[in-house]
Amino acid sequence: MAKAIVVICDGLGDLPVDGRTPLQAAKTPHMDLLAKNGVCGLMYPLEIGVIPGSDTSHLNLFGYDPKMFYPGRGPLEALGAGILLKPGDVAFRCNFATVSNSGAILDRRAGRIGTPEGDKLGKELAKIKKIDGVEVIFKHTVEHRGALVLRGKGLSANISDTDPHGPGNVLKCESRDGANESKHTAEIVNKFMKMAHEKLRKNPINKKRAKEKKPVANAVLLRGAGAFEKVPSIYERYGIKAACIAGGALYKGVARYIGMDVIDVKGATGTKDTDLHAKAGAAALALKNHDLVFLHIKATDSFGHDGDFAGKMHMIEKIDAMLDELLKLEDIVLVLTADHSTPVSLKAHSADPVPLAMMKKGGRVDWIERFDEASCARGSLGRIRGKFLLPLVLAMMGRAKMYGT
Amino acid sequence: MAKAIVVICDGLGDLPVDGRTPLQAAKTPHMDLLAKNGVCGLMYPLEIGVIPGSDTSHLNLFGYDPKMFYPGRGPLEALGAGILLKPGDVAFRCNFATVSNSGAILDRRAGRIGTPEGDKLGKELAKIKKIDGVEVIFKHTVEHRGALVLRGKGLSANISDTDPHGPGNVLKCESRDGANESKHTAEIVNKFMKMAHEKLRKNPINKKRAKEKKPVANAVLLRGAGAFEKVPSIYERYGIKAACIAGGALYKGVARYIGMDVIDVKGATGTKDTDLHAKAGAAALALKNHDLVFLHIKATDSFGHDGDFAGKMHMIEKIDAMLDELLKLEDIVLVLTADHSTPVSLKAHSADPVPLAMMKKGGRVDWIERFDEASCARGSLGRIRGKFLLPLVLAMMGRAKMYGT
Numbered sequence: 001m002a003k004a005i006v007v008i009c010d011g012l013g014d015l016p017v018d019g020r021t022p023l024q025a026a027k028t029p030h031m032d033l034l035a036k037n038g039v040c041g042l043m044y045p046l047e048i049g050v051i052p053g054s055d056t057s058h059l060n061l062f063g064y065d066p067k068m069f070y071p072g073r074g075p076l077e078a079l080g081a082g083i084l085l086k087p088g089d090v091a092f093r094c095n096f097a098t099v100s101n102s103g104a105i106l107d108r109r110a111g112r113i114g115t116p117e118g119d120k121l122g123k124e125l126a127k128i129k130k131i132d133g134v135e136v137i138f139k140h141t142v143e144h145r146g147a148l149v150l151r152g153k154g155l156s157a158n159i160s161d162t163d164p165h166g167p168g169n170v171l172k173c174e175s176r177d178g179a180n181e182s183k184h185t186a187e188i189v190n191k192f193m194k195m196a197h198e199k200l201r202k203n204p205i206n207k208k209r210a211k212e213k214k215p216v217a218n219a220v221l222l223r224g225a226g227a228f229e230k231v232p233s234i235y236e237r238y239g240i241k242a243a244c245i246a247g248g249a250l251y252k253g254v255a256r257y258i259g260m261d262v263i264d265v266k267g268a269t270g271t272k273d274t275d276l277h278a279k280a281g282a283a284a285l286a287l288k289n290h291d292l293v294f295l296h297i298k299a300t301d302s303f304g305h306d307g308d309f310a311g312k313m314h315m316i317e318k319i320d321a322m323l324d325e326l327l328k329l330e331d332i333v334l335v336l337t338a339d340h341s342t343p344v345s346l347k348a349h350s351a352d353p354v355p356l357a358m359m360k361k362g363g364r365v366d367w368i369e370r371f372d373e374a375s376c377a378r379g380s381l382g383r384i385r386g387k388f389l390l391p392l393v394l395a396m397m398g399r400a401k402m403y404g405t
Numbered sequence: 406m407a408k409a410i411v412v413i414c415d416g417l418g419d420l421p422v423d424g425r426t427p428l429q430a431a432k433t434p435h436m437d438l439l440a441k442n443g444v445c446g447l448m449y450p451l452e453i454g455v456i457p458g459s460d461t462s463h464l465n466l467f468g469y470d471p472k473m474f475y476p477g478r479g480p481l482e483a484l485g486a487g488i489l490l491k492p493g494d495v496a497f498r499c500n501f502a503t504v505s506n507s508g509a510i511l512d513r514r515a516g517r518i519g520t521p522e523g524d525k526l527g528k529e530l531a532k533i534k535k536i537d538g539v540e541v542i543f544k545h546t547v548e549h550r551g552a553l554v555l556r557g558k559g560l561s562a563n564i565s566d567t568d569p570h571g572p573g574n575v576l577k578c579e580s581r582d583g584a585n586e587s588k589h590t591a592e593i594v595n596k597f598m599k600m601a602h603e604k605l606r607k608n609p610i611n612k613k614r615a616k617e618k619k620p621v622a623n624a625v626l627l628r629g630a631g632a633f634e635k636v637p638s639i640y641e642r643y644g645i646k647a648a649c650i651a652g653g654a655l656y657k658g659v660a661r662y663i664g665m666d667v668i669d670v671k672g673a674t675g676t677k678d679t680d681l682h683a684k685a686g687a688a689a690l691a692l693k694n695h696d697l698v699f700l701h702i703k704a705t706d707s708f709g710h711d712g713d714f715a716g717k718m719h720m721i722e723k724i725d726a727m728l729d730e731l732l733k734l735e736d737i738v739l740v741l742t743a744d745h746s747t748p749v750s751l752k753a754h755s756a757d758p759v760p761l762a763m764m765k766k767g768g769r770v771d772w773i774e775r776f777d778e779a780s781c782a783r784g785s786l787g788r789i790r791g792k793f794l795l796p797l798v799l800a801m802m803g804r805a806k807m808y809g810t
Binding site for chain 2: 362363364365366367378379380381382383384388390391392394395400401402403404405
């Protein structure tokens with residue numbers, strides 16, 4: 001049975017600007033080689049007409065229907081941050097943010113504060129160990145991102161975000177169902193918000209940033225509250241040992257949630273300066289002990305959110321160079337796709353389907369000339385939904401099951 | 406309303422060997438004409454990522470979802486062998502095999518013993534009429550294949566195969582649920598296995614085969630136990646009178662199971678030397694009294710299982726010549742497809758979709774140039790699942806129903 005590497009470029013799909021998408025404008029000889037020697041299509045990561053989140057999309061692509069298995073973003077971020085969750089834990093995705101004295105949000109990402117500074121601020125918040133008898137775990141991950149976990153009896157994730165998800169004021173956390181558990185949890189969240197603000201605004205890093213006229217990280221915004229429950233692993237469900245190579249916490253979290261081994265790679269930062277060469281090398285190595293390696297690249301999405309066409313195009317060219325290394329591996333199924341489109345013209349996720357190419361020596365060939373949104377659309381896979389990606393990969397690996405005789 | 410001939414070439418789909426599949430390597434002017442003048446697509450006979458069995462696939466293609474209607478292979482083989490099944494009968498697919506004194510299987514098909522010899526051995530086994538009060542019916546079909554039926558009260562099909570489906574020893578039949586019925590049935594099966602072995606090893610045909618250094622057919626392997634129940638006919642469900650022209654017992658069995666008339670054609674052997682000209686003639690004739698004729702050709706699958714690229718290619722060219730006769734028929738819907746892929750490189754069924762072309766004078770046209778796995782992928786049908794074949798055929802016949810006004 002063949003092994004597989006599934007490369008997911010976050011937010012890769014796009015819309016044309018002056019007639020060309022970043023993928024169409026980029027020089028991508030290796031992506032094109034993959035398309036030429038394999039089968040291609042367009043994929044709706046979730047459903048037609050639905051804008052995929054990164055979390056729900058990745059779950060779906062690896063065979064976990066988010067309608068059944070989505071625990072909310074919080075638990076996935078917390079798992080990705082390396083927090084060992086227990087059933088019943090309520091977890092949140094956190095952003096460091098810049099907030100005025102009146103509570104107005106001035107910058108939702110505190111000027112995309114760097115990972116080293118974020119780390120130090122995170123350690124300050126980690127000093128908050130308990131609120132009203134509930135255990136508190138905070139962990140910073142990458143840049144402005146972090147995770148918060150509340151552990152204790154009688155908690156509920158049926159509460160609102162303190163992050164308004166756009167311009168506005170920091171919100172008060174509220175119960176969504178009026179139950180005692182959610183009221184209690186919301187109270188603890190609001191206490192944490194205050195305590196965090198106090199700790200952050202006094203921190204020397206922020207005093208330094210203020211002097212340098214950089215946005216201070218004086219508040220934490222919480223969103224995606226979710227209660228953690230264990231789910232059957234990808235090995236239990238599909239019989240494959242899988243590994244994940246990613247920089248971003250969310251992706252590591254999805255991987256851990258579904259029972260993939262997460263391989264930490266030096267230089268895999270989840271940011272624009274990530275070391276793709278190191279990631280490709282680690283992926284090749286991981287094939288020794290795994291059947292499938294999920295290789296995630298975040299920066300394409302970040303450039304999309306920033307509306308940076310040239311940046312996205314150049315990142316695509318870097319990924320193309322990395323693919324050269326993967327194309328040299330013998331006898332593997334190589335898959336290239338995305339979890340959603342993040343068009344630079346929209347600076348946000350969109351419902352547009354993403355290009356998909358998958359090849360294996362001796363497999364069928366579509367003779368598509370280029371790997372991009374328009375060319376892949378002419379491939380033999382047609383338009384598929386994300387839930388069919390894993391069955392297609394498993395079949396190409398020689399792992400499909402027979403029904404009947 | 407137009408009539409239809411649905412030609413199913415078993416295991417026709419393939420993977421490229423040196424860049425071409427057998428279909429792509431073969432000269433197929435008539436198949437190409439069909440593709441050019443009709444609509445094309447690729448079809449997953451069951452579902453994406455599922456390897457179809459021949460039995461489940463044919464049921465699905467003719468509108469019988471195997472999840473609801475699959476009785477197991479045994480009853481289909483028995484019906485195909487011409488045994489009139491009664492509700493509650495437990496039936497098996499049988500192979501003549503070559504077995505050592507210790508029970509090791511030396512050849513699962515007794516050297517693909519010929520139909521005349523298999524027939525004589527089958528008549529010997531048919532002398533076993535009763536075991537422990539249970540009626541026993543054995544019937545040989547084609548080459549090494551046959552069917553066994555047990556008829557009586559308190560039988561169960563929840564028992565294991567005696568065929569290990571690969572190298573190994575003959576297995577003991579066992580109850581799968583520990584119930585009295587299945588234990589009782591397993592006992593009878595094991596007694597039959599012994600009696601058959603005794604009868605076969607003494608048979609003069611085997612003495613002759615041993616002298617000629619051919620593998621002797623000294624044992625029967627049983628698999629696919631299933632209990633027979635009557636299902637609504639294709640006429641009751643879809644309003645069409647259908648006929649089947651096939652050599653292989655399984656396909657005749659599927660046809661009888663769903664209420665098609667089975668037309669026996671002299672020279673339709675279900676083997677590589679089948680008389681395609683006779684089959685085409687019979688199909689044309691059958692249109693007089695039927696709305697739809699299912700014409701099955703087995704040998705493409707057999708060549709796939711044997712890994713014989715040239716054999717499969719030449720068989721395809723023979724089928725192509727046969728199509729010339731069908732293309733001359735006026736005013737019919739002509740459909741050409743397969744029940745699954747049997748790539749010569751794998752010597753087994755695969756989950757790869759199969760090419761599909763369907764035409765009718767005055768119908769839509771895709772301008773696809775060739776009938777093969779890659780060309781049909783560009784057709785207007787895209788990638789469909791097998792359950793949509795019959796609705797498409799019925800619509801082309803002018804038999805679709807209106808919903809609304």
